[in-house]
Amino acid sequence: MTEQNESKPLELNLVNELPLPSDVSWRFAQANFQPVDVADQLTALLTVEEIAACLELLPLIRRTEIFDYLPDGIQEAVAGVVSLDSLMELLEELPSDSAADLFNYLSPDQQADLLKDLPARNRATIQHLSSYPSGTAGALMTSEISLLPTGINVQRALEILRRTATGSETIYHTYIVDPRHRLVGVVSLRELILAPPKASLDKLMTEELVTILPDEHQQEAARLVSRYDLLALPVVDESQRLLGIITYDDAMDVVEEEDTEDIHLSASVAPLETGLLRTSLVNLYRSRVMWLILLIFANLVSGVGIAFFEDTISAKVALVFFLPLLIGSGGNAGAQASTLMVRGLAVGDVGLGDWTRLLGRELLVAGALGLTMAIAVSPIGMFRGGTDIALVVGLSMVVIVLFGSLLGMSLPFLLHRLKWDPATASTPLVTTLADAGGVVTYFALATWLLGLH
Amino acid sequence: MTEQNESKPLELNLVNELPLPSDVSWRFAQANFQPVDVADQLTALLTVEEIAACLELLPLIRRTEIFDYLPDGIQEAVAGVVSLDSLMELLEELPSDSAADLFNYLSPDQQADLLKDLPARNRATIQHLSSYPSGTAGALMTSEISLLPTGINVQRALEILRRTATGSETIYHTYIVDPRHRLVGVVSLRELILAPPKASLDKLMTEELVTILPDEHQQEAARLVSRYDLLALPVVDESQRLLGIITYDDAMDVVEEEDTEDIHLSASVAPLETGLLRTSLVNLYRSRVMWLILLIFANLVSGVGIAFFEDTISAKVALVFFLPLLIGSGGNAGAQASTLMVRGLAVGDVGLGDWTRLLGRELLVAGALGLTMAIAVSPIGMFRGGTDIALVVGLSMVVIVLFGSLLGMSLPFLLHRLKWDPATASTPLVTTLADAGGVVTYFALATWLLGLH
Known part of the structure; x- marks a missing residue:
């Protein structure tokens, strides 16, 4: 917690227009700008070595303030290139929570060297604080208490x-x-x-x-x-x-970090360590590829469903016209239901005990949504294939929207119950599962109602 | 801002087991519990009239503290049933930002009656603060400054x-x-x-x-x-x-509120006024139905695409097997790209100026993802339809994943540019548009490469 407002915020637009990044950064680092702005500026314009060199030229207190606002990955990289003396000064000057984080970034050799030379009081504090696993209240706390x-x-x-x-x-x-x-x-x-x-x-x-x-x-x-x-x-x-x-x-900061993680998970993106622009392309690829591949195999279920009903499709190719619309609607309704539930669980708005009440409410709302959407698509069914098709499409819509919604609301609860992060019930996952259910529902109803088997 | 920690947090589990809600609530309201816990408890267990009655029995300071923590909708309802004298006391005692909110909930008649009797200083403050539109910095500020x-x-x-x-x-x-x-x-x-x-x-x-x-x-x-x-x-x-x-x-509170709004928008759910359990079924239905219906019509594009290629499908029904998988993959990659971008814009991690750089990065990452996924599905194509189908499916996958990703990353930027909320580029919207692109890409490539036209 800083003593607020010591310096003016940096006009980043202005800075971007200036020609010499390293000189400019250096001037900003020296001047009376907010440490967070300087840290952003250094990160955006300089290499790790340049940042380290720039920091070493600053007075200790200013250096520490700016270092404290560097992104974790940059702190770790800078710690790898500065001298042991500088590290020592930083560890002594940083608030104890940040010092413990910095300590955890160091190599075992660096840690051993530093612990040897640190004053006994600092050593005990840092060893204690750095022992709490990242993501716990202990790792977040500072021991500088009055x-x-x-x-x-x-x-x-x-x-x-x-x-x-x-x-x-x-x-x-x-x-x-x-x-x-x-x-x-x-x-x-x-x-x-x-x-x-x-x-x-x-x-x-x-x-x-x-x-x-x-x-x-x-x-x-x-x-x-x-x-x-x-x-x-x-x-x-x-x-x-x-x-x-x-x-x-x-x-x-934790609220922002956790919300970002939940939002990324909601689209099946594994949490990123740093911001979007700073994440390496390889890490961006990694954060996205796993779920995409997994979902391909989940989507195969839909393919198998379609293969099973290939005769139905051959007999009435017009049915395929409504396929994206129906399975899309189930997926969309499911995405809405799961997102409402994941956020409700995250902010503590709903809990495991509310399950039956929420199920009842979802049944009513999803039923009404399904009926509305059936009414919206039936005329199109009528237009393209007559009463039979209209009936199949309308009925499928109700069942598919109900199925998608109930799946979407249940999955986060189930994950929460199993002590997983409910946000793993991502929109792509729910959509994919709802798609599979939708394919089977639609073609099964069509086969049955149109007597195509 | 309260002077922290005045009273112990309420054990809600314990309360839920007790038999007489109104008696229990009343005891809690009197006792030394945190106002936010009491407010939650009253909201969960009592009717609006009971809450109003319960509040009127409490000393003014305690009453005001608890009232301040009631959800907006409940505050509005309670304001509708309490006496004008009580309202006056609340308006005088509440922090000015909350008093202005309360004032805005009142009917014009109530407002006129109150303004007549309020002390001049309070009147000016409330009239001034309540003049800022909800959602602005002005509406959020308090005038009790030292x-x-x-x-x-x-x-x-x-x-x-x-x-x-x-x-x-x-x-x-x-x-x-x-x-x-x-x-x-x-x-x-x-x-x-x-x-x-x-x-x-x-x-x-x-x-x-x-x-x-x-x-x-x-x-x-x-x-x-x-x-x-x-x-x-x-x-x-x-x-x-x-x-x-x-x-x-x-x-x-604003961070939580805005993140919730973004998260709901990401699944095409219009913002809810209150929590999930407290929102009426009609409002829940309304918050979801509009986008679902709009997306049906967007999905019709996919249907039209399929109808256009009906001959291709009739000639090779096996192609439909890969349809959910291919369009699903495009939608999922698009959902990832748009979610990363929407959150990046929301936390100020990326800006309009980063557009070209992000586009280049997305091209590389999405290209790599598309290739990986093409390699993953080609054997399945080979197995189900031979080299030709494997080629069509693999090539379609690359194009579809690239298309979905670029669409997903561009849409939030475009909306931001047009001064709309980038979060409107919801996962269901991106998925639906990517689906349409996927259908056309897949069947066009198949028609061409398999010589089916």
Whole structure:
């Protein structure tokens, strides 16, 4: 969490027009621009070696701020080319959560060398924080917390805060711990400066806190921060000992990251490590190819369905006219149902317990949708093939839309139940499965109603 | 922004097991639970009239806190059944952004009655804030800002803050305005309490600020808060006069809301006003039916394509076996490409200027994907129809995957260019258009290569 607004945002358009990228980047890095803008600029215009060289020329605090905003992949690459001394300085200066991430990017040799020379306090913090697996609340937390003991008054609390403020991510909420480092309460700086100096901190503090365990998923941490409008979420172990805090700005980053992951999964794209333009072509290919190949084989089911009904098709080639329309509609309705469900589960709007109620609602809505769409296509069936075809097409539409919708809503629930990511029930997967169901439904109904067998 | 953590989170599982919803809700509303949990509980278990009755029994501050967390639709309904006196109390006590929202839910008669009786200051604020259209930065801002004049020292600044703290959403950042109410700087409470009492505020403050105009989109406001890790984003008019601030917690809500809207649009579902379970069946039906019907007509293009090639199909019915597989693959690759692009545009990862570079990248990646998939299906073509069919199917696959991908990546750009929401380039839309292209490509290639015309 930065102390906001220290510098003006960079006008990127202007920059893009300038001729000498490395000189320009260097001037921006030195000037009073926001670190995030400088980091973006360096990433866009310079090579890893140039970024490293540019950073080394900056004063330590500025260098650290900018480094902290570089994308993970670039941080990792830069860490591979800078000197051990620079790494040491960065590790000491970075907020502990970022330092732990950086530490995890290093080679085992670099890690060993650094640990040897780091001050004991930093070493312990980094070893501890870097031990939490990526994606957990523990990996997200920082240990730079402002702490107060129990049993003091407001004046003493403010004195301690003033003395320790520089080492804390935020002093707007201060946590009160007992001698065994167990979290017993929180007090806001607002409460402290409004309270009489002699007031007892123990009376002023709020004792009931929203907390999280370090091994919970980072998405849950972000959800709690957002739901309870927290500035920071304390992370505690099973004995209620305070391990760190997760600040709202890190929670916002998690929300964006997790939503991006869900959105990509919704189209069967495996999560990308970095942004679209920065991802290498090979990684982009990899993130897309697996599902496309898998879905080819799922689509073969539709092909087999068609092969099975080849006689029906030969007898009435006009039926093929309605095939894309019918299976497409089932897929589309299924995509809608699965997407509503995946997002509902992701934001905690619906849970496993709502299954039967949602099933009932989906039956009604999908039934109505199927009927509406049957009414929309029947005239076309009538026009192209008469009453018989109109009947087959209309009836198929109702069944196919119902099937697609129920499949679409059920699949995320099933995956959630199996502790998979419900977002794996992607639109392409649902569409492909709905297609197979649609082919069989349509031709089976046609064979039966038109007496074509 | 609340002063965090005042009360413990509610164990919803426990509540669901209890027998008497209204009694239970009432006990929870009174007890020391988080307002957001109580609001959820009331919404889940009680009718609008019961919620209104329950709220009226609570002390004003608690009532306001809980009301503020009720979903928009419920707030509107509750506002329709409570007394004018209650409404007046709520309007006076709510943060100004929420008060303006509430005011906008009221009938013109209620609005006129309330404005007559409201204190002049509140009246002006509410009339001003409620004039910004929903979805803009102006509608999101609150006017409860802690302000300081220029030309004072730190001690005086802290005195003013102590006196005015109760009326502000946050005092952690205080804005410094000149006599004409133009924003000239910001100072954090952290800086104030660490600075010597006699230090000049004008020297201490940061003068370069990230700000936003009130008519910009709320998504842009949220993006700035997230990008620059702000606690609050000042909203200023063209003359740099300070109108209000947007707090980080409101920005987080906007991120969730906008992501949900994009995700729903990605599956051609029109945005829902409330959560999935609370949306009425009629509204759910409406949110889905329009696109489904439109897509039927888009799918007719595929049907017409098939009708055009009916002779080819009659001559070689085995071709239909590969139809779902080929058009499905084009649709899936297109869905991937459009989803990557829509999200990239939404998070500001790519912009209009990146078009040519992205096109080149997509050509390479989609070409590689098409080739891989052609290699995967050719043996099946060989097995079912010999070399000729294998060639047709393989070649069609390459062309169809390329076509789907380029369509998928271009459509969001085109929409963005036309100032539409790029997310309208939904997966079902892209899939349907890719299907039509796929049908024509496949049968045209087959007709030509197999000499079937």
